[in-house]
Amino acid sequence: MTRETADLTEDETLAIPAIAAVPEDLEDMALEDDYGLAPEYVEMVIDAADRGDSERLRELLGALHPADVADLMGFLTADYREEVIEHLNPEDLAEVLSELDTNLREEVLESVPSATLAKALEELDSDDAADVIDDLEDDKRGEVLAAMPDAERAAIETTLSYGDETAGRLMQREVLAAPQFWTVGQTIDHVRSAGDELPELFFDVYIVDPSYKPVGGAPISRLLRAPRETLLADLMEPVTEIPVTMDQEDVAFIFDKYHLISAPVVDTGGRLVGQITVDDVVGVIQEEAEEDILALAGGSDAGRDAGVIDIVRSRLPWLLLNLVTEAVAVSAIAFFQDEIAKLVALAVLMPIVSSLGGNAGTQTLAVAVRALAARELSSANAWRVIRREATVGAVNGVTLALVMGFATFIFYHNQPHAFRLAIVVGLALVANIVTAAIGGILAPLALEKMGRDPAVSSSVFVTFLTDFMGFFAVLTIAALILL
């Protein structure tokens, strides 16, 4: 079967003559307006797989960018994924594997023979290849590495020797470096003859001293602009060196702050060992932002295609912790059972005070976590920000207290204690919203100071604080002035 002739029976041809007459523009059909994969296209792939129509499947996959094939895999069930993988050519297979989420990749890798895999991975830059190898099970990893050329195996093993989520893992070892005394012309001639030593794409030339330490860099667009006889030493600017052990979150922060396109990575001796390019960093920025969102929500993402058990594992511990803190918070209510029995209105109003406090705390928390991640909150302005948050809490608290106090008075106006009930609720609300504001800023600041991730445990603490305070404030103030 060739790719040129359609694999249709006569009946099928008759049934869908439009396809034969007007060539489909599969590429235009693949994506929706928001550049997500079109559900209809997923259906077409499933259809072709169901019919066992290899020709059509290859055609459909061929019209997709590898990133879209990876995306497609996420929309398919495991059986169809295996079918798709079998119909990819080796170059596309490598690209698709490097685009897949870890949990999908682990599953897909099981069905790819080691030899095919070794061949495919040679197409990738060392960082991407190492990423894929990292997801293999130990036996298979050995097999695949053994089937690769020595140089590439060594490169991948070096990359894997760096810690997870460090600059060493993000970097590619291929890099364009030149001594200061070279001219632009010499550098360009070197590039023309260098071939595979250079990365597939590069954006800067790093200028190194004789011990291979970076002393500067220049964007290659500046090389192109300069006369051939210009010395690199005259073109270069200072570069931001990334230590190979730096956490990827810091790498992303630096790229964002200084608008870097690529940066040299240096070992502990300060020698150039590779480069990180911004396209790798964009992925990290997305990842870290997602982690913050999910951590604030109390949980983590088990991944796109995770099973029920994995998802339960990622969420149940937080819910159990929440159960424990809530049990402590409601002990305030249990303590005042007699007061509630006397005045059930308290049981109605308490949850409102708690809930508003929780929301106000979450608002402050989200802003604080964001500001910490952007390094916009430090001891240089912590007191100013804390004072400001407390003031905002007071203003919001008083406003909400007036509204809720008034509503309470109206709702219970035919009861003798309506006015005092409104006062109780109003005072409790102010107390809880101010508490929420201060807790919402202090909790993440304290966690950051302790070297912990402020996004991860702040929300549990703030929720506990505002729930407890909501119950406790309503009930103690009621005990004092109402009952």
Place this chain on the structure above:
Amino acid sequence: MTRETADLTEDETLAIPAIAAVPEDLEDMALEDDYGLAPEYVEMVIDAADRGDSERLRELLGALHPADVADLMGFLTADYREEVIEHLNPEDLAEVLSELDTNLREEVLESVPSATLAKALEELDSDDAADVIDDLEDDKRGEVLAAMPDAERAAIETTLSYGDETAGRLMQREVLAAPQFWTVGQTIDHVRSAGDELPELFFDVYIVDPSYKPVGGAPISRLLRAPRETLLADLMEPVTEIPVTMDQEDVAFIFDKYHLISAPVVDTGGRLVGQITVDDVVGVIQEEAEEDILALAGGSDAGRDAGVIDIVRSRLPWLLLNLVTEAVAVSAIAFFQDEIAKLVALAVLMPIVSSLGGNAGTQTLAVAVRALAARELSSANAWRVIRREATVGAVNGVTLALVMGFATFIFYHNQPHAFRLAIVVGLALVANIVTAAIGGILAPLALEKMGRDPAVSSSVFVTFLTDFMGFFAVLTIAALILL
């Protein structure tokens, strides 16, 4: 006063001899380990400003990257900011202005004379200059534009004519374009002679047809690698064209998905009008992720240096909305006041059921919002994901119900209805967690389907749903089997 001679009185020199003897490495002192600005450095700047020591101030500012000066401004109060601005040279001023947050920038711009500003902005690419101009008040905007050269004014006015947060605003008009029949050598010679028409940095050459429509592109590292006589037509690859009206969120998604470094922007006629580079997109990705975090928390970021009133305005509406929804939710409690008076334990246990439901709902919601933003959730897999979330809800719900039911039984074991109370709480918990899971996935899906931002209003709805369900389930089940 020159920059070379220290502007110290004799006393000051005697008081701090170390500075004169050992040259400080200011650049090393400026940043902390996490690349945030060191609080001590902020202190040094405040000190120099307090002493009116212009020389020292210039020295301190000169050691900082413009992005770090912008960062510094965020840590200072308004008076000090004005002082700092006065001590920047025009080139740095332009860079610093383009790095500042909008609300800080608006304030700073008021104190910069129009002529200085016009001069500074000429240093920037058209997109960055337009960004700054956009923050000026109408009168001043006219003055500054009038003081600029015609060509630059026209470029900025064109940029400003595109909608906020569109590709047109992100793009720079300067771009390297060449016809298909040019060779690599011709292209490089063109770059060497073109000068200011080209952007300061560029990463791709776009190949255009005679009507200036892009037909392909090639990274300049590939130009460098190829022999001079190679035709551009033989080097080029398909490019992803960005329509000038595209939303910046979609632009960011495409850059991330296809690992783009730069992309051509085309007008409605398909003609090349500019390019977007990845460094602009990194900022957008950060921005959009922050918006999602803050929207999920119910609020928006009033900005780093916002006053109390602005912050209150960004948060109070959400709290008032929350007050209304809570009032509706607790009406379930008000309806069952007699049951609660009979059995106050219900008032103790209800908030736990509500709170756990709220947390479970938020977990699902955060994952769903993230998946929607990544285009990983569409009608192609919606039912599968909904079924999975419901199953996860059931598993988590049953587990939590067993734990909480057992704890309830132990806590109330000396009361006659302890066992039935445990059953009530357990059943209510399962009902609420399953409701939370389904609501947490359906709410964002429905909002997305309606073309709304799923992050913005989902959490209000899910919180209302789980609070109401928490109260309602406990009380109705109690009314049925307990009372």
